[in-house]
Amino acid sequence: xKIIVPIKQVPETSNVKMDEETGTMIREGVExxxxxLDLYAxxxxxxxxxxxxxxxxxxxxxxxxxxxxxKEAIAMGCDNGILxxxxxxxxxxxxxxxxxxxxxxxxxxxxxxxxCGERATDGDTAxxxxxxxxxxxxxxxxxxxxxxxxxxxxxxxxxxxxxGYELLDMKLPAVLTLIxxxxxxxxxxxKGKLKAKEIKIPIWGPKNIDAQDECLGLKxxxxxxxxxxxxxxxxxxxxxxxxxxxxxxxxxxxIMDYLILKxxx
Amino acid sequence: xxxxxxxxxxxxxxxxxxxxGMLSEVSxxxxxxxxxLAEKLNSPLTSVILGYHIRKGDIDxxxxxxxxKVFVIDDKHLENFLxxxxxxxxxxxLDEYNPHIFIAAATTLGRTLxxxxxxxxxxxxxxxCTVLDIEEGTNNLLQTRPAIGGNILATIKTSNTRxxxxxxxxxxxxxALPDRNRKGEVIYKEYDDEIxxxxxxxxxxxxxxxxxxxxxxxxxxxxxxxxxxxxxxFKIIDELAEILGGAVGASRDVVDRGWKTYPHQIGLSxxxxxxxxxIANGISGSVQHIAGIQTSENIIAINKDPDAQxxxxxxxxxxxxxxxxxxLLIERIKEYKAREAKR
Numbered sequence: 001x002k003i004i005v006p007i008k009q010v011p012e013t014s015n016v017k018m019d020e021e022t023g024t025m026i027r028e029g030v031e032x033x034x035x036x037l038d039l040y041a042x043x044x045x046x047x048x049x050x051x052x053x054x055x056x057x058x059x060x061x062x063x064x065x066x067x068x069x070x071k072e073a074i075a076m077g078c079d080n081g082i083l084x085x086x087x088x089x090x091x092x093x094x095x096x097x098x099x100x101x102x103x104x105x106x107x108x109x110x111x112x113x114x115x116c117g118e119r120a121t122d123g124d125t126a127x128x129x130x131x132x133x134x135x136x137x138x139x140x141x142x143x144x145x146x147x148x149x150x151x152x153x154x155x156x157x158x159x160x161x162x163x164g165y166e167l168l169d170m171k172l173p174a175v176l177t178l179i180x181x182x183x184x185x186x187x188x189x190x191k192g193k194l195k196a197k198e199i200k201i202p203i204w205g206p207k208n209i210d211a212q213d214e215c216l217g218l219k220x221x222x223x224x225x226x227x228x229x230x231x232x233x234x235x236x237x238x239x240x241x242x243x244x245x246x247x248x249x250x251x252x253x254x255i256m257d258y259l260i261l262k263x264x265x
Numbered sequence: 266x267x268x269x270x271x272x273x274x275x276x277x278x279x280x281x282x283x284x285x286g287m288l289s290e291v292s293x294x295x296x297x298x299x300x301x302l303a304e305k306l307n308s309p310l311t312s313v314i315l316g317y318h319i320r321k322g323d324i325d326x327x328x329x330x331x332x333x334k335v336f337v338i339d340d341k342h343l344e345n346f347l348x349x350x351x352x353x354x355x356x357x358x359l360d361e362y363n364p365h366i367f368i369a370a371a372t373t374l375g376r377t378l379x380x381x382x383x384x385x386x387x388x389x390x391x392x393x394c395t396v397l398d399i400e401e402g403t404n405n406l407l408q409t410r411p412a413i414g415g416n417i418l419a420t421i422k423t424s425n426t427r428x429x430x431x432x433x434x435x436x437x438x439x440x441a442l443p444d445r446n447r448k449g450e451v452i453y454k455e456y457d458d459e460i461x462x463x464x465x466x467x468x469x470x471x472x473x474x475x476x477x478x479x480x481x482x483x484x485x486x487x488x489x490x491x492x493x494x495x496x497x498x499f500k501i502i503d504e505l506a507e508i509l510g511g512a513v514g515a516s517r518d519v520v521d522r523g524w525k526t527y528p529h530q531i532g533l534s535x536x537x538x539x540x541x542x543x544i545a546n547g548i549s550g551s552v553q554h555i556a557g558i559q560t561s562e563n564i565i566a567i568n569k570d571p572d573a574q575x576x577x578x579x580x581x582x583x584x585x586x587x588x589x590x591x592x593l594l595i596e597r598i599k600e601y602k603a604r605e606a607k608r
Contacts, residue, residue: 094392098384122413124533125392127380133348134384139464140348142377156468161373162284164473166345171464180527222389227420228412236577237564242585251583252593255565256601258581262563264485264542265509265598 001054001150002111003045005078006101006132007038009062009069010122034069037117039076039185040178044147045115046077047183052150055079057108061089061100064203071196075188082108086205091218094123098131100216103209105136113155114175118143126177133175141168145181275404276362277303278428280355280369280378281314281327281335284346285470288314288323291370293440296331298397298433300441302366302406305399309333313358315351317344328449330441337453345467346374352381353460359386364428366406368397371432383430389423390430395437395537395556406431411533411556434537436481437560473528480512480531485542486561488514488531490554492547492568492587496524501591502546508598514538516548532557546587550575567591 012031034042045056058073060066061084070081084100092100105114114133119126126142133140145165146158153172158165160179188196206216214220242251259265279295281288296312303310312332314324319339327335336358342350355378359367369375371393383390395418396409405422406429412419423429480486487506493499499513506513515525517532531538532554539560546567548554555578558564566579567587576582583590 093389094380095384095387095389098380124412126376127383127390127392130348130377130380131384134352134381140377140381141465143373158471159373161470163479165471167468167471169466169468174464222383222387222426223391223421223423225419226407226422228417229420230417235564235580237580237582239571239576239579239582239584241571242583242590248585248589248593251585251590252597254581255583255590255594256597258563258565259542259598260601262542264563265601 001048001052003048003056003113003115004105004108004111005041005045005056005058005115007058007060007069007073008035008120009066010035010120034072035117035120037119040180040182041115041117042073042076042078043183043185044178059104061097067201070201072188074199075192075196076186077192081201083201083203085203088206088216093221093223094125094127094131095222096216096220098128098135100211102132102135103211107209112172116177118177118179129175129177139170139174141170142177144176144178275306275308276311276364277308278311278313278364278367281312282370282374283316290440291435293330294438295368295370295433297438297441300331302397302399306404315343315354317341324451329443329445329447332449334450337451340461342461347463347465347467348377348381349463350461351378354456355382356385359428367428367430369432371434375432379430379432388426388428388430391421392432394431394433436537436539480514480538481536483512484540485509485511486514486538486540487511487544489546490516490548491518499524505591505595508595516554545575546591548575549573
């Protein structure tokens with residue numbers, strides 16, 4: 001079984017600090033990590049490989065240092081990786097990113113499954129997984145929470161939708177985007193880390209994947225960000241500070257008065 | 266060659282979502298959004314509905330909620346959402362009619378179907394918009410969405426390709442109100458097996474009772490963040506929600522720690538809500554959480570930290586220990602209810 005896992009390197013944003021004046025992220029001291037949701041795709045790919053034998057290839061589009069993310073995936077147990085990095089890729093939106101990744105996958109060829117994280121924590125669009133499926137004209141299951149069964153040319157999956165789950169049977173090859181529920185990602189092993197240290201990751205540009213220049217970067221992107229601004233937080237209501245027991249009762253009075261006044265109880 | 270080419274009006278289209286044969290409320294929210302855009306463009310508003318045994322009443326409902334035209338594609342193969350036939354039909358319709366704007370809900374369906382279609386149409390798609398507007402002069406669609414974990418808002422344009430596509434956060438606007446006197450045109454379309462075929466088989470839908478909490482539809486939400494301290498302490502939150510007849514919510518932090526399950530998660534990475542009353546207990550108010558609750562009618566926040574961000578958004582802020590306040594509040598509400606019941 002040959003599995004391809006597209007991943008993204010993202011800034012560690014769980015404790016992101018914003019410059020309130022400019023509305024931009026303060027990048028100093030911000031670490032780069034594998035998109036946390038991609039870890040589930042990496043883990044699932046490794047588990048399938050362990051079960052059925054085969055090979056897991058990690059691909060990533062990004063700046064040169066995204067090689068760290070690929071190496072970390074290899075340290076977890078993936079077999080090899082390719083970095084897609086070129087000046088012409090800069091400024092790509094989700095259409096172009098899907099294009100580049102799918103061109104790379106075509107070039108690799110001969111795969112059974114493509115596993116993606118549900119979305120990246122920075123861009124948060126969840127569009128690239130479906131985008132790859134569309135470019136490659138493949139069946140797609142998004143928000144996948146479980147792989148029930150894999151046969152020679154089909155896969156049965158469960159996907160999380162509003163109010164429950166859908167059970168789907170899909171022809172292989174297929175694209176799955178995975179959610180947190182699916183597994184618990186492992187940590188890199190020492191052996192894996194050694195392997196990652198040794199391995200040479202090829203860096204591919206537009207020529208390696210037969211990409212058309214006019215479809216790349218800002219020029220190829222149908223969308224443009226035209227404005228970035230900080231969110232305005234409005235309505236500063238009454239504030240009551242409960243310092244002692246007496247205040248505590250007053251605080252409860254305040255809440256009760258509010259609920260009654262607004263007809264909420 | 267036939268010169269009967271359709272006049273290309275700058276039409277605004279919305280995707281009317283149905284699930285298990287039920288037209289979902291979010292379709293009317295899209296019509297509300299679409300109506301405002303269509304008015305600015307002085308163009309008609311169209312809805313597209315795909316399904317099987319689609320009810321006449323649902324089609325009428327779309328018209329009464331603002332659609333001037335409804336495309337209906339009714340076929341056995343479309344009973345459940347399957348990416349391939351759904352995407353092929355939309356691509357075919359978009360090719361044929363060339364609308365300028367096409368919006369769908371940012372539901373699991375919309376967030377799957379729209380990117381698949383946008384790639385085929387080689388056009389831009391903006392995910393999860395919270396604001397849509399028309400740019401004066403150019404008539405381009407201005408699509409605003411939270412970015413970088415909700416820390417900032419970004420406005421995005423698709424200037425050179427059509428349609429301009431966007432998915433819209435459910436519950437980020439009110440549904441359009443019905444007007445039973447409205448008239449509209451209904452167009453039935455049929456497609457052949459080449460378009461309807463699928464490599465995916467829908468086996469079944471498994472209802473998940475634990476997801477019945479549906480915070481999205483609750484009028485009152487009582488939720489807690491890291492300040493709750495541990496999983497066992499959630500009892501008081503559950504109890505307060507129950508006595509108020511509300512649902513229980515949780516911050517991302519709490520869900521990541523496994524104190525509550527994902528369907529309870531409120532914020533950008535969970536659910537966007539706009540209840541009548543939101544009570545935030547021990548929630549600091551990360552931008553991503555605030556983005557998920559800001560359309561709530563009334564917000565009460567309880568937090569130990571006097572500088573908590575959440576207080577900026579609250580209508581009533583209580584600086585204090587939720588572990589002291591919430592149990593007392595439960596008692597007082599019980600007393601109040603008992604008194605009211607006697608009257």
